[in-house]
Amino acid sequence: MTDELLASGGARQPKREVVVGVSGASGLIYAVDLLAALKSAGVRSSLVVSAGAKLVAPTELPEGPKQLKALADVDYKDSDLGAPIASGSHLTVGMVIAPCSASTLAKVAQGHADTLITRAAHVTLKERRPLVLVLREAPYSRPMLVNMLAAHDAGATVLPAAPGFYHNPTDIGELIAGVTSRALDLLGVANDHAPRWRSVAE
C-alpha cells in the first residue's frame, strides 16, 4: 500500500489534494502561508507558479520561488499543460489562486486555458469543485469588476486579499492568516488557522 493510501486510512482514495496557483500579483506571502497551512493540515499541495509571479518573487520573497516550492508536495511548470492537474480525472478537493492577478482573473472568468494555472482553474470549475481567487489589486477597474462577477457566476469564489481586523492582529502573519484561513474554509480544509468571530458578549 502506498504512503498516500496509508495516510488516508487505507481507503481506496488518494490523499486529499489542493492545487495552489500563484500568479503575478503582489502578495506572494499569501501563497507561502497557504502552502504551510495545507502541510499542517495534512493536505497535499500541487503548486504552479506563473511567469508573472516569478517576476514579482524577488521583491517579496527573500529566497524567491524556491521558498514556495520547498513547501509544496509537487510543483509543475505553468507551461506544462500535460500535468495531472490539467485533467478532471485527477481528483482534487479544489484550487486556490493566491495571489490572483487581474490578468489571471480575466482568463479564468472568460474560460481561457492556455497556461497550467488557467487550465487547472477551468478544470476545477467544470468539475464543480471549489475555486478560490485571492485577488490583489487596488483600486478595481471596470474590467476587473465585470470579470469578478463572471468568475463568481461561473462558480468561483472571489476572496479579496483584504484582511479583517476583528481578531486584533498584532503582526503581518496574523493579518495574512485572516485571509488564508477563509480560503481554507472555502476549500473545506478543517483549520484553526485564525481566530473565529465570537459574539461580542462572549
Ligand SMILES: Cc1cc2nc3c(=O)[nH]c(=O)nc-3n(C[C@H](O)[C@H](O)[C@H](O)COP(=O)(O)O)c2cc1C
Ligand atoms: C512587482 C510587480 C507587482 C505586481 N503587482 C500586481 C498586483 O498586485 N495585481 C495585479 O493584478 N497585477 C500585478 N502585477 C502585474 C502582473 O504581474 C502582470 O499583469 C502579469 O502579466 C500577470 O500575469 P499572470 O497572471 O500570468 O501571473 C505586478 C507586476 C509586478 C512586476
